Amino acid sequence: MRGKSIARFFIGLILFLFSLIFAFPFYYVFVLATWPGSRVLEFPPHLFFGQGLKENFNILFSRVPYLTNFMNSLGIAVVSTVTAIFFCTMAGFAFAKYQFKFKKQLYQFVIATLAIPGFLNIVPFYKMMVAFGWMNTWLPLVVPGMAGAFGIFLMTQFMENSLPEEILEAGRIDGLTEFGLLMKIAFPLAKPGMAILGIITFIGSWNSFTSAMIFLPNVKKTTLPVALSMLNSRVDNNMGALMLGTALSLVPLIIVFIAFSKQIIAGLTAGAVKS
Amino acid sequence: MKKLQTQSIAPYIFISPFFILFAVFGIFPIGYSIVMSFFNWKLTGPVGFIGFQNYINVLTVDPYFVKAIGNTVVLLITGSLLQHFIALPLAIMVNSKIVKQKEFFKTTYFLPYVTSTVAVVIIFSNLFDTNFGLINYVIELLGGKPYPWLAQSVGIKVALSTILNWKYVGWNMVIYIAGLQSIPVDLYEAADIDGAGTWKKHLAITLPQLTPIIFFAVTLSIIGGMQIFEEPFIMTGGYENLGGDQNSGLTAALYLMFTAFKAGRLGKASAIAWILFIVILFLNWINRIVTNKLAGKD
Structure with missing residues (x-):
């Protein structure tokens, strides 16, 4: 009995220390965001909040078009999310609830594309975007991923379990077309799955950096992560403003993640856990 | 009809x-x-067919590519693979019956995974700062001398692998917890009757049962680890510095992107992409052999 409570104490202690390691950088960036730029880097380093928040706000908003970047990120994330929900639910519905020729092979193909490294097509893709005149538009960030393989996988999994055949049959008897079944039955019943896919897509888009950096080089058109990296690499960068900008970019993410952590973790690891 | x-x-x-x-x-x-x-494709100018010359150049005369592959392999071991030795024990601990706040630990450990790389690197660059960083402060408190982490080749690798471990341990831990929960409980009960200790049970039951999941998780880490770009790119200040001191942060993917978007040599960058792709296939093949050996299958 004694041995057990000692083990319990040590496991608890280790897990607690690790949660400090994972949580501390978040706390730290919020602390630094409240110190004026000239005092962010000081010895000893700050562990508690300072009084430079207002100053940092002013500098941040004068150095980069922070609100514009925020709205760009938001807009791109919303459009990506809405289109992904629509197209992935549609494809998931087909894979989960229809029998058709080559279904298994086509599904396996969709899954297999997930293993293709992103860098393999980046060079010609870039030339294509230039040729299409899509530079400095949202399109390269939104269109290619509209019907993403991961989203299709997620929605297929979800619909297999949550959409009874009888309802579809009843819908057909009532004279619904196949598209009608999709709109009137599949979409409403798939809402919980769509919510998870939506949140995951939103987070992915919100965080995406490389494609935004390549295709939205203009500071006024670009997204929050790219604007932050521009601020970061400026010689005259103001540390307080940079920390505030970083902290603010994390606020929506942390709120959404803590509110839906169980569903987000389950959704993101669905593919790994399944196999 | x-x-x-x-x-x-x-x-x-x-x-x-x-x-x-x-x-x-x-x-x-x-x-x-x-x-x-197969072409000497540049951003502008005439394009000519040159056969395998891009591949040959990259593999034989280009010093940066060899360097970049070396850096990537080091980060693969100290970042992408090391994290499994942290994630699996953590998963076993969080999953054990005596731990109550399972959801709290999962949420806290997983949060770095959903955080943007830019934000993560900006925060860690601050923590690793030579003169004012918290890490050097702690080292000095413990009686050591401050170390120029981001200005020195070994320090850059340490900082990068710290970031990779910090960001992805939670992800792997969650996968391993799901794997642990799928192991039949009666296997452990039978071992209890035989009087096996905790260590022995994990070696004899947990590891073999988890082998398929370990293989899968490591495969994902290899695919991801071979593509590391954003972390070194932001940490070492963009393309210009080519990975910082002694090109220590120059990963293969960063060199690919540099070749395409800074040097404008699109043909050569494409050749690098295909060489990298083949390296990834090769590493996953090795991974398969190793995990099969571990599982006792030949």
């Missing part, structure tokens, strides 16, 4: 957006990059 026909066409229409988009933005550029890799 009409009805039956729409029912047989509908699924193809429903899945068609993926295939159309993948053909245009996936297959076409991927195929085109093979073509480009």
Whole structure:
């Protein structure tokens, strides 16, 4: 009995220390965001909040078009999310609830594309975007991923379990077309799955950096992560403003993640856990 | 009859957006990059067919590519693979019956995974700062001397692998917890009757039972680890510095992107992409052999 409570104490202690390691950088960036730029880097380093928040706000908003970047990120994330929900639910519905020729092979193909490294097509893709005149538009960030393989996988999994055949049959008897079944039955019943896919897509888009950096080089058109990296690499960068900008970019993410952590973790690891 | 026909066409229409988009933005550029890799394609100027010259140059005369592959392998071991030795014990601990706040630990450990790389690197660059960083402060408190982490080649690697471990341990831990929960409880009960200790039980039951999941998780880490770009790119200040001191942060993917978007040598960059792809296939093949050996299958 004694041995057990000692083990319990040590496991608890280790897990607690690790949660400090994972949580501390978040706390730290919020602390630094409240110190004026000239005092962010000081010895000893700050562990508690300072009084430079207002100053940092002013500098941040004068150095980069922070609100514009925020709205760009938001807009791109919303459009990506809405289109992904629509197209992935549609494809998931087909894979989960229809029998058709080559279904298994086509599904396996969709899954297999997930293993293709992103860098393999980046060079010609870039030339294509230039040729299409899509530079400095949202399109390269939104269109290619509209019907993403991961989203299709997620929605297929979800619909297999949550959409009874009888309802579809009843819908057909009532004279619904196949598209009608999709709109009137599949979409409403798939809402919980769509919510998870939506949140995951939103987070992915919100965080995406490389494609935004390549295709939205203009500071006024670009997204929050790219604007932050521009601020970061400026010689005259103001540390307080940079920390505030970083902290603010994390606020929506942390709120959404803590509110839906169980569903987000389950959704993101669905593919790994399944196999 | 009409009805039956729409029912047989509908699924193809429903899945068609993926295939159309993948053909245009996936297959076409991927195929085109093979073509480009055989040409001395630049951002501007005439384009000529040069056969395997890009590949030969990259593999034999380009000092940066060898360096970049070396850096990537070091980060693969100290970042992408090391994290499994942290994630699995953590998963076993969080999953054990005596731990109550399972959801709290999962949420806290997983949060770095959903955080943008830019934000993570900006925060860690601050923590690793030579003169004012918290890490050097703690080292000095413990009686050590401050170390110029981001200005020195070994320090850059340490900082990068710290970031990679910090960001992805939670992800792997969650996968391993799910794997642990799928192991039949009676296996452990039988071991209890035999009087096996905790260590022995994990070695004899947990590890072999988890082998397929370990293989899968490590495969994902290899695929991800070979593509590391954003972390070194932001940490070492963009393309210009080519990975910082002694190119220590120059990963293969960063060199690929540099070759394409800074040097403007699109053909050469395409060749690098295909060499990297083959390296990834090779590493995953090794991974398969190793995990099969571990599982006692030959």
